[in-house]
Amino acid sequence: MAIIEVKNLVKKYKISEKENGILGYIKHLFHPKYKEQIAVNNISFNIEKGELVGYIGENGAGKSTTIKMLTGLLTPTSGQVVVNGIVPNEKRILNNKQIGAVFGQKTQLWWDLPVIESFKLIKKMYEIPDEDYKNNLKKFTKILDLKDLLDKQVKNLSLGQKMRCEIAATFLHNPKVVYLDEPTIGLDILVKENIRKFIKDINKEQHTTVILTTHDLKDIEEVCDRIILIDKGTIIYDGEKEVFKNKYGKHIIAEFIIQNKNSNITVETIEEEFEIIEENETSIKIKFNHERLTIIDIVKSISKYCEILDMHIQEEGLEEILKEIYRGELIND
Numbered sequence: 001m002a003i004i005e006v007k008n009l010v011k012k013y014k015i016s017e018k019e020n021g022i023l024g025y026i027k028h029l030f031h032p033k034y035k036e037q038i039a040v041n042n043i044s045f046n047i048e049k050g051e052l053v054g055y056i057g058e059n060g061a062g063k064s065t066t067i068k069m070l071t072g073l074l075t076p077t078s079g080q081v082v083v084n085g086i087v088p089n090e091k092r093i094l095n096n097k098q099i100g101a102v103f104g105q106k107t108q109l110w111w112d113l114p115v116i117e118s119f120k121l122i123k124k125m126y127e128i129p130d131e132d133y134k135n136n137l138k139k140f141t142k143i144l145d146l147k148d149l150l151d152k153q154v155k156n157l158s159l160g161q162k163m164r165c166e167i168a169a170t171f172l173h174n175p176k177v178v179y180l181d182e183p184t185i186g187l188d189i190l191v192k193e194n195i196r197k198f199i200k201d202i203n204k205e206q207h208t209t210v211i212l213t214t215h216d217l218k219d220i221e222e223v224c225d226r227i228i229l230i231d232k233g234t235i236i237y238d239g240e241k242e243v244f245k246n247k248y249g250k251h252i253i254a255e256f257i258i259q260n261k262n263s264n265i266t267v268e269t270i271e272e273e274f275e276i277i278e279e280n281e282t283s284i285k286i287k288f289n290h291e292r293l294t295i296i297d298i299v300k301s302i303s304k305y306c307e308i309l310d311m312h313i314q315e316e317g318l319e320e321i322l323k324e325i326y327r328g329e330l331i332n333d
């Protein structure tokens with residue numbers, strides 16, 4: 001049985017429609033008017049134990065709303081959520097014991113306390129056995145490099161330091177399911193790497209199920225095997241990441257190091273499937289559809305204009321594919 005079951009889930013927010021000014025405010029007091037905003041529109045998916053799922057989509061697509069319903073923070077307007085046999089918003093305390101959650105820059109640590117004291121409180125709250133606590137603390141301190149942070153007050157930590165502690169706190173009670181809503185926002189590359197490695201390590205060891213939302217697609221490239229793509233509250237793709245890339249990644253980006261350019265490169269014959277992304281005296285970057293053209297076609301075309309010294313070929317990454325999808329170029333139904 002799937003550890004997370006979501007069926008026909010809907011969330012509508014009620015938004016008050018106030019007219020401007022004091023008069024509008026008074027009118028609203030006596031005759032309040034509301035309109036509905038559908039944030040999540042009839043979505044269904046199942047997630048098996050141990051899966052690492054990237055939940056992605058544009059700003060306002062409905063990701064955080066979904067995560068909040070999965071954690072039990074929000075009650076669905078309709079539809080069902082069952083996490084490890086529990087309906088989260090009906091049994092919040094029981095559900096909290098089995099999950100962990102990180103919401104962007106909000107902290108679950110006690111602001112004025114040293115980090116280690118927060119960890120001890122979490123140990124008490126979640127009734128973490130001594131042995132598990134000791135092992136996890138040791139392991140997490142090592143992977144997330146927390147040694148020098150444990151005695152510092154949370155309010156004195158930098159964003160990256162705080163997030164590393166936050167992630168440790170989230171996994172301390174060996175949750176079965178972890179929701180990470182933009183855990184790497186605003187962090188430097190090394191901290192991001194650190195957090196990605198941590199998630200992968202713990203998943204491997206404990207088979208923790210993880211749902212990750214992020215706008216940094218490198219997080220998804222490195223951590224997740226499956227992606228769920230949501231657009232305006234509706235799921236438009238759910239499946240393996242590699243299948244997604246094969247299905248939609250029809251382009252290759254080729255970079256050529258060149259010299260002796262005799263004129264600007266214009267490629268009349270094959271222009272439809274061929275786009276010059278960058279061009280200067282010493283290099284040119286080209287994106288082309290690999291179903292229509294080969295790298296030989298490209299080399300032939302540009303060698304009329306310059307000498308090619310070197311080249312580097314790269315498949316289209318998730319980021320480029322998603323840009324095209326968000327622009328409405330790939331999925332229109």
Ligand SMILES: Nc1ncnc2c1ncn2[C@@H]1O[C@H](COP(=O)(O)OP(=O)(O)OP(=O)(O)O)[C@@H](O)[C@H]1O
Binds near residue numbers: 013063064065
């Ligand atoms: N509390 C709320 N009241 C009214 N509308 C809301 C509320 N929270 C979110 N919304 C609306 O619901 C939609 C989905 O928002 P949500 O926060 O789930 O998006 P998201 O995918 O997490 O976006 P982002 O990438 O910006 O975090 C948006 O149109 C948003 O304006």
Ligand SMILES: [Mg+2]
Binds near residue numbers: 063064181
């Ligand atoms: Mg969000």
